Amino acid sequence: MDQLDTSTIPIHDLAVIGGGINGCGIARDAAGRGLKVVLFEKGDLASGTSSASTKLIHGGLRxxxxxxxxxxxxALAERxxxxxxxxxxxxxxxxxLPHHxxxxxxxxxxxxxxxxxxxxxxxxxxRSAAVTLAGGxxxxPLKPEYQRGFEYSDCFVDDARLVTLTARDAADxxxxxxxxxxVVAARREGDLWRLTAARGGRRGQVLARALVDAAGPWAGDVLGALQLDAAARLRLVQGSHIVVPRLYxxxxxxxxxxxxxxxxxxxxxxxxxxxIGTTDRDxxxxxxxxxxxxxxxxxLCAAASEYFAAPIMPSDVVWSYAGVRALQDDGAGAAQDASRDYVxxxxAPAGAAPLLAVLGGKITTHRRLAEAALDKLAGHLPMTAGSWTGTAALPGGDFPIAEFDTVQMLLRTRFPFLDKRIARRIFRAYGTRAFRIIGDARTLDDLGPWFGPDLCRREVDHLMDREWAMSAQDILWRRTKLGLRMTPADAAALGAYMDTRSSGVAV
Known part of the structure; x- marks a missing residue:
């Protein structure tokens, strides 16, 4: 971040702390309403809770x-x-859902x-339906005692990509x-916030009419630094997941x-x-x-093994991850019973710049949370439009649901040298923007060099230039999940390439 002179820069309408799904969702919504927005994330986008979910867009049966x-x-309506x-x-x-x-x-x-x-x-x-498990x-994959059950619909999401695309749309x-x-310091100066932010030893300041604390499990730290007594309302709950070789x-x-x-x-x-997941513990x-x-x-191994015929052992786990949810402390006894609703x-003291603290929430309801946040701030900010995010496509999603297979096939027709597996992965990650990434390439070599069999230079350049990727970790475990397949040597080569072009990259 460059050194900033607040006497010459425009005043931002809204500053957001936190680059998870809630912070990026609020930034996107606000930018689309005509506000001048700045967002600060102390790590990578989705580097906390928002990349450690169960990857579901769901209502939550329990x-x-x-x-x-x-x-x-x-949540159900948002699916x-x-x-x-x-x-x-x-x-x-x-x-x-097998019946037990x-x-x-x-x-x-x-x-x-x-x-x-x-x-x-x-x-x-x-809609949901009863199903017969025996003989089908x-x-x-299940133990023979599970004879019947039910099935229902929800959605799967690539959580970290959803965050990055939301941030990309906000920036666009x-x-x-x-x-x-x-953000290392923030103080009210009348009807403005003065924020001091630091990156790599450099500091700068910005002014904003309103401030949103959407730092997730770090929200209490932010509020504490601002000397506001709200941190006690947070309950931190860890959820962990494991990944094993395909079971069925x-x-x-x-x-x-x-x-x-x-x-x-x-x-x-x-x-x-x-x-397989998740756990719930304070x-x-x-x-x-x-x-x-x-x-x-x-x-998790024991819970899954209660149902699957083949037992799952800790030695089968190829990757595990954990995230910390920042929930509203509603006094629930068990961690799994704590509300996932948001507060x-x-x-907003009279004559002072407002602060909005975001507590709780889940990835499924992030868009509605952002709308509610902007509604809360409406009297303090010069918005030029109302709600809009429910119909505007995220980057790459500008095609009808029913045409998913058609557009994916068009990608393979336009670039027949792409392996079917690679084309599928790229389309699921970037949608119609995959055409822009591949560009004028006519052979696989035009996309290279390759870092392992699945990741090419053009994709890496796109992720660095347009999606804020700065390290191999950002790409292998958040922008993609190619870390599950890439060798240490390939990962090292990727890191070395990124290092050679990391300075001066603008997004």
Whole structure:
């Protein structure tokens, strides 16, 4: 970040701290309403909770049981909205719920799914149904005692890509996005905030009419630094996931009930793997140091092995990750019972610049959270438009859902030298912008050099130039999940290439 002289730069309408899904969603919405926006993220985009989710756009069946009908209704309605505006990174997924004789009775599951269908305003997703597991492909991976069950629809999302595309759209609409840039000081000066931000030993200042703290599990730290007493309202809960080699051939996911009241998902992941999660346990410490513990890994293996015929062992795990959710502290006893709803706490003393603190929330409801945040700030900011994000495509998502296969095939027709697997991955990541990335290439060599069999120089250049990638980690584990396949030597070559062109790259 360059040294800034606040006497010569324009005043921003809105400053956002936090480059996760909520911060980027608010920045995008605000930029589209005609506001001048700046966003600061101290790490990489989606480097915290927003890349450590279960990768689902869903209503949350268990939240029905907890009586959170407003949250479930809002989340269910968002499934098709997000699928429509980002059909390349969001896709429908059917979930199989085996009936466990010792847990919830079948009538209760059927009733819950009836309300799940009813609440969500479902138009495109198939309704829930009873299924026979015995003797069929859905029951083949399971133990023989699971004879029947149910299936229903939700959506899968590439969470970190959703964050990056949201930030890209905000920037395309005029927002300034600064990653690796930490806000180290903020103070009110009448009706403005003066923020001091630091990157790599350099500091700069900006002025803003309003400030949003969307730092997720670090929100309490930000509020504490501003000497505002709101940090006690946060409850930090860790969720961990494991990835194992693919457990079954079909494309449905499973949702498993556990005797302790938790649920665990098993989801087809990145073609060759199965994603299993999540856990819920209270967390203390530094959120950036969260790791899946041996106990959590063992728990997930045991929970899945209760249902799958072939036992899953910790030695089968090829990757694990953990994220810390910043939830509203509603006094719930168990971590899994804490509300996933969001709270927007506005501090706006008369004659002083407002501060909006974002507490809680989930990736599914980020767009609605952003709308609610802008509604809260409406009296303090010169907005020129109302809500708009529910119909505007994210970058690369400017095609109808029904034409996904057609547009993907057009990519292969235009660039026949692309391997089917590579073309599919690139299209799912970038949508129609894949055509721009490949550009005038006529052979695979035109795209190179290649870092392993799946990642080419042109894609890396795009990620650095347009998507704020600065390290191999950013690309291998957030912009893509190629870290699951890339060798250490290929990863080192990627890092060396990025180092040679990292200075002076503008986005």
């Amino acid at each position: 939240y029905l049981e907890q009586g959170e009908f407003r949250l479930v209704r809002e 098709e909205v997000l699928w429509t505006i980002a059909p390349h990174v969001v896709r429908p997924l059917r979930f199989v 004789d010792g847990l919830r009775p079948a009538w209760k599951l059927r009733l819950g799914l009836f309300f799940y269908d009813l609440l969500g305003g479902r138009r495109l997703l198939p 492909p859905l029951g083949a 609409r005029g927002a300034d996005i600064f990653t690796r840039t930490e 051939a079909h494309e449905r996911a499973y949702i498993f009930q556990n005797a302790d009241g938790r649920i665990v998902f098993a989801i087809p992941y990145e073609g060759d793997f199965t994603l 967390f203390s410490g530094r959120p950036e140091e969260a790791r899946a513990s041996p106990e959590e890994i063992a728990y 927007l706490a506005l501090d």
